[in-house]
Amino acid sequence: MNIARALTIAGSDSGGGAGIQADLKTFQELDVFGMSVITAVTAQNTQEVKSVHPVPVEGVEEQLQAIADDIHVDAVKTGMLYDEERICVIAEQIKKAGWKKVVVDPVMVATTGMSLFQKRALSALIEYMVPLATILTPNIPEAEVLTDRKIETLDDRKEAARQLVDMGAKSVIIKGGHQAEGEHVIDVFYDGESYHTFERPRVETTNTHGTGCTFASAIAANLAQGKEIFQAVEEGKAFIHTAIEHALDVGHGHGPTNHAAWRFQGK
Ligand SMILES: Nc1ncnc2c1ncn2[C@@H]1O[C@H](COP(=O)(O)OP(=O)(O)OP(=O)(O)O)[C@@H](O)[C@H]1O
Numbered sequence: 001m002n003i004a005r006a007l008t009i010a011g012s013d014s015g016g017g018a019g020i021q022a023d024l025k026t027f028q029e030l031d032v033f034g035m036s037v038i039t040a041v042t043a044q045n046t047q048e049v050k051s052v053h054p055v056p057v058e059g060v061e062e063q064l065q066a067i068a069d070d071i072h073v074d075a076v077k078t079g080m081l082y083d084e085e086r087i088c089v090i091a092e093q094i095k096k097a098g099w100k101k102v103v104v105d106p107v108m109v110a111t112t113g114m115s116l117f118q119k120r121a122l123s124a125l126i127e128y129m130v131p132l133a134t135i136l137t138p139n140i141p142e143a144e145v146l147t148d149r150k151i152e153t154l155d156d157r158k159e160a161a162r163q164l165v166d167m168g169a170k171s172v173i174i175k176g177g178h179q180a181e182g183e184h185v186i187d188v189f190y191d192g193e194s195y196h197t198f199e200r201p202r203v204e205t206t207n208t209h210g211t212g213c214t215f216a217s218a219i220a221a222n223l224a225q226g227k228e229i230f231q232a233v234e235e236g237k238a239f240i241h242t243a244i245e246h247a248l249d250v251g252h253g254h255g256p257t258n259h260a261a262w263r264f265q266g267k
């Protein structure tokens with residue numbers, strides 16, 4: 001049996017809600033064969049990130065090479081890349097292997113507050129990863145850091161999206177989970193030609209651990225299956241919204257989204 005294949009390059013979340021664990025669960029739910037390259041191991045739960053242990057750069061390189069040597073990759077999703085050294089090795093391998101469909105989720109800070117990204121790696125992220133992005137998926141604070149501008153209004157978000165496309169991303173979605181107020185969450189998509197806003201009622205929940213990872217992975221899974229970027233985002237948005245609507249009371253802090261909710265929808 002043939003199956004679409006997606007690769008996540010990200011950090012491990014021992015709590016199971018974000019990072020590699022969220023990505024592989026999402027791939028599986030969307031009938032895509034999932035592979036992983038682990039950049040860092042975090043000791044993490046729904047309340048805090050206790051520690052971060054980066055995987056040695058050679059280890060990251062060897063994981064990438066092992067996959068490239070043997071397995072065709074239809075789409076890649078990147079998450080926590082941690083630092084400049086790892087970013088360079090990863091960007092190089094993506095180019096060398098000719099992996100063309102790349103979802104870049106520029107993970108910087110965990111929902112629970114700890115930094116997952118070394119600030120001095122910002123220029124490497126901009127120089128090496130942004131131009132590889134079929135789609136870049138920052139939340140509002142990440143888009144502010146990447147564009148070095150304050151984002152308050154919807155127009156600010158559109159301007160930032162345009163700036164990120166000018167910086168080399170083929171398309172961008174600036175996610176609205178962190179917007180200050182409003183009954184609706186609004187994500188702004190821009191592909192260099194036109195804007196589209198994805199608007200949904202805000203789900204009243206604190207169980208939002210891993211929303212960004214799950215959304216980006218759903219987009220990657222859809223791209224792996226051959227869908228065009230807009231359809232991949234539209235269906236990814238439906239997947240993450242359902243997962244948040246049915247988010248799980250696991251742990252004592254920010255619980256995870258429900259990756260399986262999509263499967264049970266309407267049943
Ligand atoms: N309370 C909510 N209700 C409905 N949708 C939400 C809610 N919070 C986040 N989302 C949606 O979830 C997706 C991820 O957005 P968010 O801004 O939370 O990303 P993120 O900050 O990168 O996520 P993470 O929590 O993994 O860091 C977006 O499509 C956003 O609109």
Ligand SMILES: Cc1ncc(COP(=O)(O)O)c(N)n1
Nearest residue numbers: 011012018019110111209210
């Ligand atoms: C390994 C890893 N990758 C990404 C996130 C971001 O997810 P969130 O912002 O929901 O904590 C995380 N917490 N851990």
